[in-house]
Amino acid sequence: MSILGTRVVRTEDPVFLTRGATYTDDLTDERLTGALHLTLVRSPLAHARITAIDVEAARQAPGVVAVYTGADLGLDPVVLFPGANKGMKRPWLATEKVRFVGEPVAAVLTEELYQGPDAAELVEIDYDPLPAVIDLRAAATDEVLLFEDVGTNTAAGHGVDDEPAADLFDGCEVVVGHEIVNQRLAAAPLETRAAAAVWGSDGRVTVFCSNQNAQGARDEIARWLGLDRDRVHVILPDVGGGFGAKIGADPEFALVAHLAKLSDRPVRWSESRSENMTGMLQGRAQRQTITIGGGRDGRVKAYRLDILADAGAYPRLGAFLPQFTRMMAPGTYDIERLDTRARVVVTNTTSIGAYRGAGRPEATAAIERAMDLFAAEIGMDPAEVRKCNVIAPDKFPFTSKGGVEYDSGEYAKAIDKALEAAGYAQLRAEQAARRERGDAKLLGLGVSSYVEITGGGAYAENASVEVHPDGTVTVLTGTSPHGQGHATAWAMLASEHLGVPIEKITVRHGDTDLIPRGSGTMGSRSLQTGGVAVYQAAGELVELAKQRAAELLEANVDDLEVDKERAAIVVRGAPGAKSVTFAQLAEQERLQVDTVWDGQKPSFPFGAHVAVVEVDRETGKVTVERLVAVDDAGPVLNPLLFDGQRHGGIAQGISQALLEEVVYDSEGQPLTATFADYGFPSAAELPSFDLVDMQTPTPINPLGYKGVGEAGTIGSTPAVQSAVVDALAHLGVRHIDMPTTPLRVWEAIQTAAKGAE
Amino acid sequence: MIPVGFDYARPDSVDAALALIAEHGEDATILAGGHSLLPVMKLRLAAPELVIDIGRLTELNYIRVDGDDVAIGAGSRHREVEVSEVLATEVPLLPAVARTVGDPQVRHRGTIGGSLAHADPASDLPAAVLALNGMVVLRSPRGERSVPITQFYTGVFSTVKEPDELIVEIRVPRAGAQLSQGWAFEKFTRRANDWAIVGVAVVDGRVGLVNMGSTPLRASATEAALADGASIEDAAALADQATDPPADTAATPQYRRHLAKVLTRRALQTASGG
């Protein structure tokens, strides 16, 4: 029997649940003995000129070994993300100007951790405040510049120079549009950022850090510090969540490495929650203008998406992500004419990077809102409108107007499955009855249809599999699990070929000396790249073993097969004949295979979600009653891990729709920088989810696997937002921006009531 | 998130605690459950030189019937209020309110004395004690005095308590089976464990408001209307009178006013058994 597709319990958990994980801040590695503790003095202002920095008093404070300002570092400001305006460089420690609340201005190194904050308070910095640029439209006017010498706030433009098609909506009976906000979110992983660095006598630096991609972090640290990358060794201890915000190095990591060099001591740093809420990359942050046109028969003909996106103060990956949004703009629909563009501007806020979904939830949210507006305008059921516009199954592979090739899809079927599981028709009847009766609790239904892109960054991944003489197996992977369960999943894939029980298989990752090549875990890529690579490596190892066994067993390679019960090579159809175990082969000669799997393409998982919400008409409070999810990511390797990914994603998706938003006041002060203020969800805000199965394999890899890590955030968010609006549709409400807080829902009801008067 | 250094003392009696407070004056701060004090110390918004921990003083840990009142030791944890059998029969409003405070961790640490002393207008228990017409018992080396809760609060985070005084007891009138007009608590939050955007505690026709001004407030206009025989609907419509609700990311003052009226109506309806 195959182990693939079975509900194997996570092998990672016993340690996590008993001894606990070892995060970067927990490390007791002897190389870090005597490490100094870094405390960063961060800017309390969003935009200001620095007129003086006085560190003398801090230098005299107990336990202080050194205090550095930008001038002491000997490092030039750096382009953190080469895909954006190259003039927008980030200083390691701000010297002339600060550009967001939380920007590091001085670095204090102390013997003891607790001495740091006391000394940091003694660093005196004089600021001359400048007007803060927070609003995206204000940023786009370039009236106040973040980088005066650059002359613009535009960090990147995607299709902005293309002439908008004037005739886009020609022949459309109905054209509707809206300006909508895909709000800024905080990733808020439970483990905040942390790094530790130590230089060896060989002139190499070892950096321990919390990250989703050891090799990428190594390359960035090397590039930023002007080091040959062979001189940087990155090790990732256990990582307590990332959600995209831990892709690649953060400037703080490189700073830790540099300070270890300057001070000639190991240095370690771990940020507080408050620091994390302003210092760590945030996500989304797009202002979108959607316009959709089509016929009263329900056929959509044309769609336009104009994006104004936030890069934060210093452009990072977020300057690129709107390109993903453009790519996925038409979603699951066969739309004749598409027009999209994105401008990305800098503002006096925390930098924007990837957050679970990274560009795709923004695309789905936009097109799904557009579909709802269109449906409302022509008076058709929103589910019907979707079904009448989705790409037909016989059209795959389908080259979308977004310029990508969807590998496989059965979109209408996914919608039908979700509607059926939800009992859509009965729910509509119930909704009508409640409205009729004037119930205090209104019912709202939201349907979303989605297609996303997984493994969209790096299509290839490395793996190595080795069987040891004692029968145990080591798998090395270039992926970088931080909660996903690769130790279990990759062991299953190796075990499938070798027959070695998963308890005897160790999966290692996140050490760039051990595994120099790899692209990490992000963009829902791991299984379809790294997992398939492990599967391939184990398969190749079997072939190698057969070649060696052929001689020993005096048999033809073609007559050999694996006896999984014994993890051995045997002669096919000859019970009792000679056999040799993998372990025995390894005893004779190292039995190891290195391989690269290159799928050469991303895949396009899809699905449909239905949300059922109740809205308290008097207070505006929304309760999610049900969330039905059809998530088709191809065959399922391990239903436990698969559903776990869906649960987490759906929770975050619902939370974007209802609760979460990073808010700044007009001066750039963050108003949501603690967990008391930021709308982080708990289980109490969520229903139990109805997960519906659907599996359409992708042709791009032999196992048919696609990614599911982000699907939940992509499908559930628009379904829930849509359901909230739908609950109020009979009052004339057409749109409410996310998060659909009680305040916003109540205000929408008030406005609708005034309009009706 | 590391506080400024401080000295720590854990006196073994209330008298010893009072002596320490008297000796150190403004430089000292009382620590009870720590769930309001420690967050502000970690943010370095408070930096006491001496922290006097009264959290383990069993002297302050009781809930008992005392004449016409129930006397609650200031050190009683929210959880103890929540599950108290005495309160369940004598003052059922209080356990119901305590149950809504934060999450289980908060309820197992935080104390009723700390909650009342901290004087955060967004706290639930002060408004409940206000609706109950409770008394705050204060003790200092100079002696003991009882202050009606209606006269206890003077503003955000401020009370009539003198720096050398400790809240030792909270007294609330017993009602038990005699509750004439019932009781109810309505707390409106975004998330289950959140602080109230607005809360309304109703008992015997008295109405306490959470987060509708700089102190916990009574909806006096509503109470007067009820006393005059107005309908619940009409009386509740006056619940925001003489309030000054704050603005924050969760609510505008206008929205809070609206919520106060809706929640007051609901609480009064529940209290009247409707």
Ligand SMILES: Cc1cc2nc3c(=O)[nH]c(=O)nc-3n(C[C@H](O)[C@H](O)[C@H](O)COP(=O)(O)OP(=O)(O)OC[C@H]3O[C@@H](n4cnc5c(N)ncnc54)[C@H](O)[C@@H]3O)c2cc1C
């Ligand atoms: C995550 C979280 C959620 C919360 N949610 C809620 C909520 O929903 N509703 C709510 O009402 N509260 C909430 N709280 C606050 C909680 O109820 C606190 O426990 C309470 O406000 C303070 O009680 P404490 O015993 O912890 O006081 P401490 O934090 O120890 O002290 C608070 C202040 O009171 C003083 N003090 C304490 N005891 C005495 C005394 N006997 N005499 C004189 N002065 C004293 C201290 O010196 C200090 O200034 C929450 C707290 C947290 C951390």
